[in-house]
Amino acid sequence: MSLHPRRRLRGAAVLAAGVVVGLALAACSSSGGSSGGSTSAGGAAGGSAALDAALSKGGELTYWTWTPSAKAQVAAFEQAYPNVKVNLVDTGGAGDNNTKLQNAIKAGSGAPDVVQVEYQSLLQFVLPKDLVDLTKYGFGDLKSKYSASTWGAVTGANGIWGLPQDSGPMALFYNKTVFDKYGLTVPKTWDDYIAEAKKLHAADPTKFFVNDTGDAGMTTSLIWQAGGRPFKSDGEKVSINLQDPGSKKFADMWNQLNEGGLLGNIPGWSDQWFKALGDGTIATLVTGGWMPGVFEASVPAGKGQWRVAPMPTFGSDTATAENGGSTEVVVKQSKNPELAAAFLRWLNSDPASVKVFLASGGFPATTADLESADFQGKADDYFGGQQVNKVIVDSSKNVGTGWQYLPWQSYANSIFSDTVGKAFLNKSDINEGLKAWQDQNVTYGKAQGFTVTAG
Structure with missing residues (x-):
């Protein structure tokens, strides 16, 4: 799971007393519709081409997360895209992260451009329309990269709200x-x-x-x-x-x-x-x-x-x-949603980023890594040389x-x-x-x- 081993308390995601998750429900689309479709590169917002252009132009972003791999991932991203500066904020864990995000949304300012959110908490930000629907940036074309259960976790309410970071079979x-x-x-x-x-x-x-x-x-x-x-x-x-x-x-x-x-x-x-x-x-x-x-x-x-x-x-x-797992999302407060979406796309789909994530002990949501002979065959010294990834990948195939x-x-x-x-x-x-x-x-x-x- 996207845990911070130092500070994360499972199930302790307590929101501030003033949270109202039902805001704007009347305007919300039904979550019964799947958003597994895709928008072409020439879509309403320019599709993936708009993201490529944003990366070339550059700019500054703020990224909130608690994953241990974040520092190394941001460093790798900035090396690949030197025109972009990412301000990394370690929120410590899902509970503190959610409360801080909700407070910033309610205040109308102070939210990050990109933020990590657990799958189980995603709807509370989707339904009030606090997040950017990434369909218009061609994210539907990335569906085949992810396991069915994790793709299902980031879609719904007629939109694509993030890309899977990890999974928890x-x-x-x-x-x-x-x-x-x-x-x-x-x-x-x-x-x-x-x-x-x-x-x-x-x-x-x-x-x-x-x-x-x-x-x-x-x-x-x-x-x-x-x-x-x-x-x-x-x-x-x-x-x-x-x-x-x-x-x-x-x-x-x-x-x-x-x-x-x-x-x-x-x-x-x-x-x-x-x-x-x-x-x-x-x-x-x-x-x-x-x-x-x-x-x-x-x-x-x-x-x-x-x-x-x-x-x-x-x-x-x-x-x-x-059990567990997280995505990254783009918050509507972002002043540069194209650049934020481009960073998110790299963060959870680029092989260079996923490689850093796996090196820190993360378990992938990407099918290429789940099916990799190297990943499944890796002997883990902590577990007596056992190929533990194979056992967990087998579990992922039978998720209800x-x-x-x-x-x-x-x-x-x-x-x-x-x-x-x-x-x-x-x-x-x-x-x-x-x-x-x-x-x-x-x-x-x-x-x-x-x-x-x-x-």
Whole structure:
């Protein structure tokens, strides 16, 4: 994922209290229409030729991001296009980034030209029309460069709003040292996973097969894998059903771990959490394909101990899901949108930029890299020489289709701890927490001007 290993707290994207994501909804186009088409180079705004001309002319841009590769990417871009100056601002993480961006948009000034946004947060800036639709610059012609799931994440509402930076197909990360010591078997299904969790905790109650204090991103990803599609958005019309069959399938499975006291309760992304990954207190982690870079940067004690396996499945169903991932977008406040779009095009499609991104541990969204024998065959010393990329690429081929986030997903995640999180805290039924989360989101969505139906 587009994580900043030093400061990013998963699921902590809390927006300022004054955020109103429903602005201009009446004028918003339906998100049901795909924007996979393209505009020719001679399109309304000059297409890609306008971007090439902007690069030749040059100018100055501001770029907000939290990806660790940004400094090296900007340096490479400025070397290739010396007429362009990019002012890089490290926003530290998605939560701070979103709040700062929303405040600048509301104020009418101070926003960057280009900014990183998580896929799950994109709609909250698209629907109020705060971003530039990149269709007119020929971005539709780039569709074939990206995996289907990530292209789908940046399109909708009859527009193309960014280019995928990375992807997060999910896999099982496990501590081989712990597995060998306690005679554990790498689980293929979630039933296997629960059985091994019981075995480890019975052998050593100080160790946990899995740690989860109630993470919104983890929950929605597992619902996604289980076939749940609880959120459906069509412009200002939104439906929420966190008791659909897939949501219940996830909750009933995860309840066996939660109610059974088998979940570790170390706050995710804390120093204690990283330490627990390094000393074997936490034995597995099911998360996105961006995690190897985080392990290498933040869990040095785990080097040589961890391995990667396919994500456990619900029975014979081979479906996987995504967890995390980001795009870059052009903000409407930009005084030079052509130059901003040209920089964005280079940033997430030029092989020189993608190469820098991969070198910093990023997991690609570009099909050329996902299919590359060199990428898939790379032996990773941290993971005992394992070819971890191949495992994660295989997961990307089975990501379930049709997933949607709420138009206010960042806000939804910010209230997760007050709803579903209570079920984790009390080791009680997660289904009841999901119902409470649904109720609060229905109320919030209606207050923002959406037409929201439940169930």
